[in-house]
Amino acid sequence: MLFMISCILRYSAQFYVIDDRIGLGREFDGIGGISGGGATSRLLVNYEEPYRSQILDYLFKPNFGASLHILKVEIGGDGQTTDGTEPSHMHSNDEENFSRGYEWWLMKEAKKRNPNIKLIGLPWAFPGWVGHGTQSPYLFPNVTANYVITWIMGAKQHHNLDIDYIGIWNERTCDPAYVKVLRDILDRAGYTNIGIIAADGDWSIAAAMLNDSYLNDAVEVIGVHYPGTHTVKEALMTERKLWSSEDYSTFNNDSGAGCWARILNQNYVNGRMTSTISWNLIASYYENLPFGRDGLMTAEEPWSGHYVVDSPIWMTAHTTQFTQPGWFYLQTVGNLTSGGSYVALTDRKGNLTIIIETMTHNHSQCIRPPLPYFDVSPQKVTFQLKGSFAHLTDLQLWYSKLDFETKKDTLFERRSPVKVYNGFFTLKLDVDEVYTITTVTTGQRGSNPEPPKSRPFPKNYSDNFTINVHPFSEAPYFADQTGVFEYFRNSADNGSHAFTLRQVITERPVIWAGDADQTISIIGDHKWSDLNVSCDVLIETPITGGVFLAARVDQAGIFVKEAKGVFYWLYANGTYKVTNDIGGKRVLAEGLSGTREGVWYTLTLIVKGYFASGMLNGYPLWENAVVLEPKNGWAALGTFSFEYAQFDNFQVNAY
Ligand SMILES: *[C@@H]1O[C@H](CO)[C@@H](O)[C@H](O)[C@H]1NC(C)=O
Ligand SMILES: *[C@@H]1O[C@H](CO)[C@@H](O)[C@H](O)[C@H]1NC(C)=O
Numbered sequence: 001m002l003f004m005i006s007c008i009l010r011y012s013a014q015f016y017v018i019d020d021r022i023g024l025g026r027e028f029d030g031i032g033g034i035s036g037g038g039a040t041s042r043l044l045v046n047y048e049e050p051y052r053s054q055i056l057d058y059l060f061k062p063n064f065g066a067s068l069h070i071l072k073v074e075i076g077g078d079g080q081t082t083d084g085t086e087p088s089h090m091h092s093n094d095e096e097n098f099s100r101g102y103e104w105w106l107m108k109e110a111k112k113r114n115p116n117i118k119l120i121g122l123p124w125a126f127p128g129w130v131g132h133g134t135q136s137p138y139l140f141p142n143v144t145a146n147y148v149i150t151w152i153m154g155a156k157q158h159h160n161l162d163i164d165y166i167g168i169w170n171e172r173t174c175d176p177a178y179v180k181v182l183r184d185i186l187d188r189a190g191y192t193n194i195g196i197i198a199a200d201g202d203w204s205i206a207a208a209m210l211n212d213s214y215l216n217d218a219v220e221v222i223g224v225h226y227p228g229t230h231t232v233k234e235a236l237m238t239e240r241k242l243w244s245s246e247d248y249s250t251f252n253n254d255s256g257a258g259c260w261a262r263i264l265n266q267n268y269v270n271g272r273m274t275s276t277i278s279w280n281l282i283a284s285y286y287e288n289l290p291f292g293r294d295g296l297m298t299a300e301e302p303w304s305g306h307y308v309v310d311s312p313i314w315m316t317a318h319t320t321q322f323t324q325p326g327w328f329y330l331q332t333v334g335n336l337t338s339g340g341s342y343v344a345l346t347d348r349k350g351n352l353t354i355i356i357e358t359m360t361h362n363h364s365q366c367i368r369p370p371l372p373y374f375d376v377s378p379q380k381v382t383f384q385l386k387g388s389f390a391h392l393t394d395l396q397l398w399y400s401k402l403d404f405e406t407k408k409d410t411l412f413e414r415r416s417p418v419k420v421y422n423g424f425f426t427l428k429l430d431v432d433e434v435y436t437i438t439t440v441t442t443g444q445r446g447s448n449p450e451p452p453k454s455r456p457f458p459k460n461y462s463d464n465f466t467i468n469v470h471p472f473s474e475a476p477y478f479a480d481q482t483g484v485f486e487y488f489r490n491s492a493d494n495g496s497h498a499f500t501l502r503q504v505i506t507e508r509p510v511i512w513a514g515d516a517d518q519t520i521s522i523i524g525d526h527k528w529s530d531l532n533v534s535c536d537v538l539i540e541t542p543i544t545g546g547v548f549l550a551a552r553v554d555q556a557g558i559f560v561k562e563a564k565g566v567f568y569w570l571y572a573n574g575t576y577k578v579t580n581d582i583g584g585k586r587v588l589a590e591g592l593s594g595t596r597e598g599v600w601y602t603l604t605l606i607v608k609g610y611f612a613s614g615m616l617n618g619y620p621l622w623e624n625a626v627v628l629e630p631k632n633g634w635a636a637l638g639t640f641s642f643e644y645a646q647f648d649n650f651q652v653n654a655y
């Protein structure tokens with residue numbers, strides 16, 4: 001008797017009812033990933049086949065891996081947006097080009113795999129001309145709205161891509177006047193079905209919407225970032241869709257997977273958010289850039305073909321493979337008594353998907369906001385299916401456990417079906433687990449042959465920027481950090497410099513983060529210490545123009561302004577300089593070079609131990625400049641200001 005009582009206490013009855021007779025909850029809008037904000041897919045495009053397609057399958061292919069419902073991309077704005085810059089479709093107001101960057105390509109690859117995937121475009125930075133000399137895109141709202149609509153039209157005309165949603169200005173002020181103009185211009189252009197997401201920041205737009213019915217009508221989705229699974233009263237009162245339009249941003253080990261699994265459920269349970277979108281989609285940028293590896297999986301070595309399908313991919317699959325945008329949450333969702341949460345969704349045609357997570361506090365913290373403590377312990381749960389689901393007898397079961405002790409995870413494993421007796425089934429839940437219990441039978445754990453082994457960036461690397469060996473506007477592995485560097489057909493030279501790499505941004509953009517005052521593109525291995533790097537350079541701007549070649553560049557991304565390294569500058573005014581920082585404050589050497597604009601020169605920078613030397617056209621120009629720090633970093637090239645300049649025959653030997 002005593003034994004029985006203790007049993008009952010240990011597994012005190014925890015009943016959860018799944019019922020659609022009391023009405024449904026909100027419509028589910030999908031789970032997605034962000035490419036961009038910024039340049040987070042930069043290295044992906046340079047993977048060779050078959051690896052690149054394998055990676056794309058893990059992200060987008062239905063019933064394979066993450067099988068994402070939403071792809072959100074940055075509308076490149078020529079400015080630094082966290083881990084690099086992405087090119088705009090309009091560097092100036094009198095030109096358009098819809099072949100720049102890789103987001104078009106990525107959207108097409110996603111659509112190829114899942115024609116139903118929803119596409120979202122959002123600006124972070126804007127080209128300078130949009131700001132008319134200010135750092136705001138709102139001075140002439142019509143100009144900005146037309147700039148954004150040109151991108152939407154280009155997507156259709158040049159790539160046959162239909163954009164589903166459009167945003168305002170990532171994590172920056174939202175001007176209601178602009179939102180209204182954007183809505184109006186979208187409608188006039190016939191894009192009444194493109195929804196506006198606002199404001200990709202905090203919840204404050206909600207209060208403004210309650211106050212302003214025109215604004216409320218203009219905004220289809222309130223998109224908030226890093227909401228910590230909670231919403232605010234005003235947002236609920238708007239009766240608009242609520243999304244966590246950027247979330248996660250956590251290192252993609254098992255702790256990251258725990259964060260992601262928890263918020264995928266709890267953003268609805270606690271915050272009634274019907275979509276959660278990961279920043280970022282895939283960690284395809286140099287790992288030493290800010291927020292390295294904060295993607296659902298990792299593909300940061302195109303030179304080796306190595307990639308890693310990290311555990312967040314399988315946490316995603318638990319939801320994405322068993323429900324689709326257009327399904328509805330049931331009202332019967334919530335917390336579990338001993339910690340964790342459950343959600344239930346239906347397609348209203350008889351299908352049911354229940355997702356349970358029991359992530360513990362210490363194993364599911366996201367980068368932000370701080371997570372208040374909560375307890376999770378093993379528990380036995382009994383579900384009772386009612387309403388349309390009362391008759392179900394067998395349910396598919398998919399299971400994951402993040403095992404932080406043994407490190408032997410179980411990831412997205414199909415288990416024998418759950419037997420339902422008279423509408424009841426019982427599960428024994430342990431901690432850090434995810435269960436999907438569903439009528440949907442199409443789930444699959446996709447797999448590919450092991451990718452190649454990890455290898456560092458090649459120690460010897462060269463590029464003569466001959467166009468057409470590569471279909472993208474950027475040269476492989478160069479990661480622009482301020483300015484934009486594009487392949488260029490230099491018609492002023494039909495000889496050895498007919499094909500070059502050109503810096504094309506001539507005006508400071510409406511920035512999102514701290515672009516440097518100089519332009520810079522990095523390449524190689526952040527561990528590089530001793531190396532020879534050389535490049536042919538062409539200054540285009542008389543008198544004030546200049547270019548540089550650099551080694552040991554220690555930081556970039558949003559910290560690019562503070563980058564240190566060995567920077568070898570050549571100016572149009574006949575001088576050179578060697579500085580320890582991109583800003584040029586710490587001068588290591590300087591003197592005359594006799595250089596001017598319009599002439600090609602070969603720059604060579606040799607860095608070994610504490611010393612650096614430089615050559616011009618193969619002759620020593622300066623020697624043994626003392627370099628105490630940094631000890632290592634990327635190689636880089638760039639310009640003195642926002643100015644045109646060209647580069648050719650880049651070559652690096654690290655040793
Ligand atoms: C801006 O666009 C709005 C909405 O289409 C229009 O009513 C207004 O006249 C435009 N303003 C200018 C200055 O073009
Ligand atoms: C609501 O509108 C009033 C009057 O236009 C304004 O004073 C107030 O600041 C607005 N409140 C919000 C939250 O936008």
Ligand SMILES: *[C@@H]1O[C@H](CO)[C@@H](O)[C@H](O)[C@H]1NC(C)=O
Nearest residue numbers: 251252253254255256363404
């Ligand atoms: C995951 O990485 C984060 C950040 O580096 C670290 O704090 C955490 O301990 C790691 N978690 C596991 C399970 O290794």
Ligand SMILES: *[C@@H]1O[C@H](CO)[C@@H](O)[C@H](O)[C@H]1NC(C)=O
Nearest residue numbers: 269270334335341373374375
């Ligand atoms: C669920 O539990 C979490 C953590 O204890 C809490 O913050 C949240 O408000 C609860 N949600 C509901 C819907 O009760």
Ligand SMILES: *[C@@H]1O[C@H](CO)[C@@H](O)[C@H](O)[C@H]1NC(C)=O
Nearest residue numbers: 347349350351439440441442
């Ligand atoms: C569930 O969805 C599948 C497609 O995934 C469909 O064929 C089936 O009719 C739906 N209904 C039920 C009750 O399974």
Ligand SMILES: *[C@@H]1O[C@H](CO)[C@@H](O)[C@H](O)[C@H]1NC(C)=O
Nearest residue numbers: 360361362363373374375376
């Ligand atoms: C969670 O982490 C804190 C701080 O590292 C530690 O003190 C605590 O013991 C951990 N709790 C569990 C349940 O592991």
Ligand SMILES: *[C@@H]1O[C@H](CO)[C@@H](O)[C@H](O)[C@H]1NC(C)=O
Nearest residue numbers: 458459460461652653654655
């Ligand atoms: C790299 O190039 C240098 C000089 O050009 C050469 O001495 C060295 O052997 C090369 N290293 C590799 C790994 O190819």
Ligand SMILES: *[C@@H]1O[C@H](CO)[C@@H](O)[C@H](O)[C@H]1NC(C)=O
Nearest residue numbers: 463464465466469495496497
């Ligand atoms: C550029 O490099 C490619 C590949 O290394 C080579 O085939 C081509 O001849 C080179 N072109 C020029 C102009 O040097």
Ligand SMILES: *[C@@H]1O[C@H](CO)[C@@H](O)[C@H](O)[C@H]1NC(C)=O
Nearest residue numbers: 097098099100472473486487
């Ligand atoms: C657009 O940009 C791409 C990439 O830089 C370039 O190859 C192409 O020639 C440009 N197209 C036009 C029409 O200028």
Ligand SMILES: *[C@@H]1O[C@H](CO)[C@@H](O)[C@H](O)[C@H]1NC(C)=O
Nearest residue numbers: 489490491492493494495498
């Ligand atoms: C190079 O060739 C292009 C196209 O054939 C021509 O338009 C241009 O004038 C030539 N440039 C020079 C410097 O010869």
Ligand SMILES: *[C@@H]1O[C@H](CO)[C@@H](O)[C@H](O)[C@H]1NC(C)=O
Nearest residue numbers: 531532533606652653654655
């Ligand atoms: C680097 O340059 C120095 C000086 O010209 C030369 O002696 C050395 O061989 C070069 N090393 C490599 C690996 O290219």
Ligand SMILES: *[C@@H]1O[C@H](CO)[C@@H](O)[C@H](O)[C@H]1NC(C)=O
Nearest residue numbers: 543544545546571573575640
């Ligand atoms: C040469 O030009 C650079 C870049 O414009 C400038 O920083 C430097 O002061 C100039 N030097 C002289 C001697 O005029």
